[in-house]
Amino acid sequence: MSESRVRPPGIELAGVTRTYGERGPDEVRALRGIDLGIPPGTFVSVEGPSGCGKTTLLNLLALLDAPTSGEVRWDGRTVGTRSERERARLRLAGVGFIFQRFYLLPTLTARENVELPMRALRTARAERARRASELLAEVGLGGRERAYPHQLSGGEEQRVAVARALANRPGLLLADEPTGELDSTNALAILDLLERVRRDRDATLVLVTHNPAVAARARRHITMADGRITSDVAGA
Amino acid sequence: MTLFGRRGSLRHARLQLVLAVAAVGVAVALPVVLVSVGGGVSAHELHDLENAGYQIVVSAPGLHGIADSHSLTERMLSISGVSAASPVLSAGIDTFGASGGPTAALAEGVIPAEFLPTLGPSENGLFPSPLPLGDPMDLVHFANGTYQGHATLDVIVSSPFAAAQNLETGQTLYLGPSANRSQAVGYTITGIFGVPPNLLGPIGAFAVVLPLSDLQVITGYGPAATAVVPDASDTIEVAVAGSVSADPSALSSVEAQIQRLVPYYGVSSLNQEATELQQASGVLTGFYLALSSVGLTIGLLFLALVLLRRVEADRRSIGIRRALGVPGRQIAGGIVAEGLFLAALGGVAGVVAGYLIVEAIATFATSTVQEAAQLAIFVPATLAAIVGGVLALSLLASAIATRAALRIEITEALR
Ligand SMILES: Nc1ncnc2c1ncn2[C@@H]1O[C@H](COP(=O)(O)OP(=O)(O)OP(=O)(O)O)[C@@H](O)[C@H]1O
Ligand SMILES: [Mg+2]
Numbered sequence: 116m117s118e119s120r121v122r123p124p125g126i127e128l129a130g131v132t133r134t135y136g137e138r139g140p141d142e143v144r145a146l147r148g149i150d151l152g153i154p155p156g157t158f159v160s161v162e163g164p165s166g167c168g169k170t171t172l173l174n175l176l177a178l179l180d181a182p183t184s185g186e187v188r189w190d191g192r193t194v195g196t197r198s199e200r201e202r203a204r205l206r207l208a209g210v211g212f213i214f215q216r217f218y219l220l221p222t223l224t225a226r227e228n229v230e231l232p233m234r235a236l237r238t239a240r241a242e243r244a245r246r247a248s249e250l251l252a253e254v255g256l257g258g259r260e261r262a263y264p265h266q267l268s269g270g271e272e273q274r275v276a277v278a279r280a281l282a283n284r285p286g287l288l289l290a291d292e293p294t295g296e297l298d299s300t301n302a303l304a305i306l307d308l309l310e311r312v313r314r315d316r317d318a319t320l321v322l323v324t325h326n327p328a329v330a331a332r333a334r335r336h337i338t339m340a341d342g343r344i345t346s347d348v349a350g351a
Numbered sequence: 352m353t354l355f356g357r358r359g360s361l362r363h364a365r366l367q368l369v370l371a372v373a374a375v376g377v378a379v380a381l382p383v384v385l386v387s388v389g390g391g392v393s394a395h396e397l398h399d400l401e402n403a404g405y406q407i408v409v410s411a412p413g414l415h416g417i418a419d420s421h422s423l424t425e426r427m428l429s430i431s432g433v434s435a436a437s438p439v440l441s442a443g444i445d446t447f448g449a450s451g452g453p454t455a456a457l458a459e460g461v462i463p464a465e466f467l468p469t470l471g472p473s474e475n476g477l478f479p480s481p482l483p484l485g486d487p488m489d490l491v492h493f494a495n496g497t498y499q500g501h502a503t504l505d506v507i508v509s510s511p512f513a514a515a516q517n518l519e520t521g522q523t524l525y526l527g528p529s530a531n532r533s534q535a536v537g538y539t540i541t542g543i544f545g546v547p548p549n550l551l552g553p554i555g556a557f558a559v560v561l562p563l564s565d566l567q568v569i570t571g572y573g574p575a576a577t578a579v580v581p582d583a584s585d586t587i588e589v590a591v592a593g594s595v596s597a598d599p600s601a602l603s604s605v606e607a608q609i610q611r612l613v614p615y616y617g618v619s620s621l622n623q624e625a626t627e628l629q630q631a632s633g634v635l636t637g638f639y640l641a642l643s644s645v646g647l648t649i650g651l652l653f654l655a656l657v658l659l660r661r662v663e664a665d666r667r668s669i670g671i672r673r674a675l676g677v678p679g680r681q682i683a684g685g686i687v688a689e690g691l692f693l694a695a696l697g698g699v700a701g702v703v704a705g706y707l708i709v710e711a712i713a714t715f716a717t718s719t720v721q722e723a724a725q726l727a728i729f730v731p732a733t734l735a736a737i738v739g740g741v742l743a744l745s746l747l748a749s750a751i752a753t754r755a756a757l758r759i760e761i762t763e764a765l766r
């Protein structure tokens with residue numbers, strides 16, 4: 116369970132913009148022209164003030180959203196503007212997304228939440244159960260498989276969310292302020308966990324954060340302001 | 352989409368589910384009641400037709416009836432394969448006892464010897480046999496070549512009538528065309544007959560049977576001595592031999608020969624009438640279903656609305672699933688399954704409710720409505736078809752909700 120089965124794609128963004136709302140006074144230009152390349156297996160942090168477009172950028176990387184103009188490419192193939200159906204297919208197998216607010220399904224147990232992406236991929240039941248147990252054990256929740264989200268602490272919920280993001284062994288892990296709603300102890304634990312799974316699986320990790328201490332863990336630091344990338348530096 | 356979420360206003364959600372099931376249930380109950388009662392009544396009539404003692408009916412359109420009934424009957428009897436031909440004249444008359452009256456009764460004029468062989472199994476044992484009405488072939492009137500006069504002055508009366516009026520065999524009952532006692536003529540009661548438990552038949556329980564020509568005289572246009580009576584009847588019921596009735600081509604050959612005798616009257620076989628009745632009942636069933644479609648539309652709109660509300664309430668969860676990459680197909684599958692489940696519950700509830708409604712009417716309602724309800728039949732195939740139709744239509748309701756679920760903007764739902 117240590118190797119990544121799905122090789123992470125090399126990601127390229129070329130001239131990407133994203134505008135919300137109708138043209139006119141109400142339109143919000145969340146991204147104003149992003150050019151960015153992320154080679155497979157890197158750990159990138161994205162920082163910037165609130166409203167600068169971090170989540171918008173991450174959503175485009177995750178294929179949750181399509182750019183208004185420009186191209187999102189995986190391994191040279193334009194994927195950002197494909198149909199929602201195709202993007203969903205790529206997402207399911209290739210992307211693990213961790214949200215700030217965990218977003219576990221409240222009616223499912225921890226284990227069922229982790230199994231959800233595997234079910235969607237029609238993984239065999241026994242394999243599903245085995246992998247879910249493994250993943251929950253890996254994030255330190257071996258004994259809590261049958262707990263519902265409301266029975267878990269925030270830190271535990273986020274660990275379940277990490278396990279769920281890893282379920283289909285994606286090459287690309289995207290985390291949008293995964294520690295934003297956690298205290299510093301839990302935040303550090305999640306961060307350690309993400310770093311470890313990234314390293315074990317040789318996955319790409321893009322992590323959005325407000326927190327410089329968190330960002331410091333990354334190998335490459337992108338800073339944004341007002342819909343643009345203002346700095347992009349490598350180094351620990 | 353899970354049926355009973357743990358989150359949110361659970362009670363509210365359950366109430367919505369219950370209401371959706373109830374709406375579909377009410378919509379289904381209506382056609383169940385209509386179709387089962389309608390079908391029951393038709394089946395009953397069909398059963399009556401199939402159990403009649405005759406196979407061919409000659410009937411005359413208009414008021415004058417079939418003229419020359421007696422001689423026509425003789426000529427029909429001479430057709431090979433015909434075993435009995437019974438002209439029947441039905442008329443409302445007034446009756447008087449030794450004192451008092453008048454009491455209205457339905458009179459049937461028949462040729463005694465021909466009447467009994469045309470009775471079906473359900474009526475057969477109810478009459479004394481042979482009919483004690485004097486002249487078996489009702490031919491005394493024609494003895495001199497001229498038609499005249501009362502012949503036997505015999506009458507038999509129905510048991511309910513006899514019971515209500517304290518009538519007994521041997522007594523005199525006066526029969527007349529009007530409430531004027533002076534026009535009535537005294538008849539001797541020679542027998543009493545039973546009334547079949549006929550639920551919907553038009554024959555009243557106060558009935559008398561007398562020779563055809565006697566009733567013709569009573570209902571004629573003046574006193575017997577001077578009247579020119581048209582020897583008319585309403586219908587002639589023709590029974591054929593068993594070998595003929597079992598052979599459709601032989602039956603239609605007899606029918607054709609009768610039609611040649613009376614080209615100006617209607618001749619139909621009961622087979623034909625049964626077919627027509629079945630067709631009519633099919634049309635009626637279609638009509639009932641069309642009528643019910645109004646209720647079904649409302650029930651399914653309600654279902655669509657509830658499913659839509661549930662999608663709305665589950666917006667976040669649906670957004671999460673779609674963000675994870677769960678295919679739209681699987682999300683749609685959940686909604687369709689839920690719609691089908693609710694529709695199936697409603698369908699079954701509707702069938703049960705329809706059944707209980709019919710049972711209640713059959714038990715507590717009065718007169719014809721009750722009788723009709725008692726005849727209701729529940730055909731499993733028809734009920735299954737109704738429920739199946741509702742299930743199929745529920746797909747439409749699910750489609751509306753699915754469309755809404757797949758139009759949710761993922762990034763919006765997760766904000
Ligand atoms: N669906 C939307 N409709 C309209 N405007 C939007 C929408 N989503 C985001 N925006 C706007 O686009 C801009 C960028 O938003 P985004 O969520 O990417 O910022 P962010 O950097 O993630 O901020 P934060 O750090 O507060 O999460 C903001 O001005 C925001 O108000
Ligand atoms: Mg954000």
